[in-house]
Amino acid sequence: MTAESQESARTTRAERKKQELRREIIDAAFDCFADLGYHATGISDIATKLGIGHGTFYRYFQNKRDIVDHVIDDLVARIVTALTAENAPDAVSTLDAYREQTARIGDALAQIFGEDPRVPRLLLFEAAGIDKAMAARVLDFFELATELTAAYLSHGVELGYLRADLDIENSARAINGMILASAIASLRNPDPDDQRRLSEAVRRMMYDGIAARRD
Amino acid sequence: MTAESQESARTTRAERKKQELRREIIDAAFDCFADLGYHATGISDIATKLGIGHGTFYRYFQNKRDIVDHVIDDLVARIVTALTAENAPDAVSTLDAYREQTARIGDALAQIFGEDPRVPRLLLFEAAGIDKAMAARVLDFFELATELTAAYLSHGVELGYLRADLDIENSARAINGMILASAIASLRNPDPDDQRRLSEAVRRMMYDGIAARRD
Amino acid sequence: MTAESQESARTTRAERKKQELRREIIDAAFDCFADLGYHATGISDIATKLGIGHGTFYRYFQNKRDIVDHVIDDLVARIVTALTAENAPDAVSTLDAYREQTARIGDALAQIFGEDPRVPRLLLFEAAGIDKAMAARVLDFFELATELTAAYLSHGVELGYLRADLDIENSARAINGMILASAIASLRNPDPDDQRRLSEAVRRMMYDGIAARRD
Amino acid sequence: MTAESQESARTTRAERKKQELRREIIDAAFDCFADLGYHATGISDIATKLGIGHGTFYRYFQNKRDIVDHVIDDLVARIVTALTAENAPDAVSTLDAYREQTARIGDALAQIFGEDPRVPRLLLFEAAGIDKAMAARVLDFFELATELTAAYLSHGVELGYLRADLDIENSARAINGMILASAIASLRNPDPDDQRRLSEAVRRMMYDGIAARRD
């Protein structure tokens, strides 16, 4: 092994350690922000939770505002991944298959929101109140979610299993609103059965509406 | 005019002035909280906006936390009033009348949310991030809204123009989620036409669902 | 009755009322200062206790600092009166009569200090901490007390029933220190029997000292 | 020098510096409280006197109320040390030795009170007026002083050089009252000669009383 490769290896290991600590700081910050709220969280809370000096924090992140951006990045990535993984819009071609896909996506979201209420709390209740820029980011996230949902609807309309006159974008917004309602409901009542019932009600709303059958 | 009635008149005028200023402080606080955010707002911002000394603020409200409660009270009252005024759940008895009522309620909400985006911003984006207690209030508000909506649905099921197997409470949550989505959408895009289209999409979701007709 | 005398009578009555209220304010201030302490007492506390507007206070006294001076004046006058009334230094001419006089004075002081612990508390524990000027007044009061006591001692030395080589002024200070100790002790323990025992110990200290008899 | 000992040395140095600054803050606070009074002293006064930022103060003490407790702790410890050092109650066994011991203790107190009038001023004039809790501490201190003095008297009674019928506790209070009078007198008149004369008058009061000899 040459001196260079040793050098490289050492650097790499140091680099890896650095990345690890960075990750830990983000996770600790997530915990603190979700538990105490952004404003009530001090940098020292995050540092103490990790057992590091709070000066160290500033070697990894510019300032308090910087870290919360990364925490939210993380959150959004996690949710988008759950929404897209194994569930491409064009993977189905019948209404029944679409219904099943909808259910799968719903389950994935319920998984994320339900298993850790700090996720929806931070995203819905904390983030937007931090400042204008973060509020804009939250709106962007909703818009992104609209686009994702709209892609599914769009595909269904093209294949003919969804209404031809569907207002795709706004229907996507409406559907996401119902998902949002689920997330909020889980904050108050984390019971999985109740969450499943709400999920079911959302799906019936989507497919059957609320009106009595006329036939 | 007797001394007594003068006394009474004077007291009344003073009392009225006091109530007026109280009102103005709530309104100014609403402006500040919605524009700058709760945490970025100082008592002095509120006082300056009114041209009063900041000590005066404390003659009308205990502290910063106190005023925001009153601001939110106000907001909730305004919304609940809009939802219930002239629209008792039992005022209609057919699906068509119900659709119209739904539209009226939707318009009233759009009026409130649309005409002043600071209303949804404060309620949805600022309030919950203030502290745990306020987050709980926001959840309570959603629950209250659920109950209001559920009352409409319940009436419709009883009269037979809504599905007999409707999961009333959860459907109410789903519907409110769509309303919430409208409010959020209006934050990004205040265009009344777009809001109307979204409203329409929500109503079609409720009555027709998204699936293509099988006939 | 002439118009003039009516005028005069009315003025006099008004004047009397004014004096009464002034008195009441001083008493209420005494209560507040003794109970809450000078700094913790607000003008509004005094006004509220009397059921008057706190603006009215300023029609009777210049400011907060002004009233406390009057309260202390009052206190000092009460104590000096008790010390001098019926107990002129030259009223006695034998050691036994002097002992009795000492006991009488001691009783009078115990009366004042013992029956209302707020008196010594305000004078000893509150007053001196208010500001430099008041601290000086308290020192002046101690000096005045020294002079009063010294007058008794001086008379005794002249008549020969007290030691000829007595350092009158400093002995007066020492005696007053013992009285002071009694007042302080009464703050901790208001039991009249204990106070009487302490009084007795002070008198024996004065006449017999603490040493065992050599004879 | 190993890395460990370096580490240890550094820690120790930092620790020592910290303790030093803590000490300096207590001393500066003592100065301010004694000169300006507790209420008139701001944290910034203390910080400015030391040339540190006022935020630094809060790294060493909880709040303004906290520091004054430590200042008083310090004062009490200093006085108690002076009273007990080299002057155990059982170190003497004759009246003459006791007289000398009394004189030594008196000198030690005169030293403390006389050389720095801020000591008695803070303890007697400022402390008790701070709040109820501090007033109680001052009373506790007087009680502690009573016990210390009583121990001396008790020993003297046992050995027979003090009166067998001496009311030990109350005589201790009386003696301490005279000491208190000395301290107060030194506030007005710091002349050492005058203080010595007062000291002497106190001792004669203790041993000879004020009455003329009957022989």
Add this chain to the structure above:
DNA sequence: CATGAATGAGCCTTCATTCAT
């Protein structure tokens, strides 16, 4: 590179005092 001591901007809050009614 990690640390935590030091900093001070900035906020909330109190309350003595004034003055229009």
Add this chain to the structure above:
DNA sequence: TATGAATGAAGGCTCATTCAT
């Protein structure tokens, strides 16, 4: 004359950020 609404100086305290060690 009595009132109490209005005022703003003043001060305690927090905490994000910096930087010497």
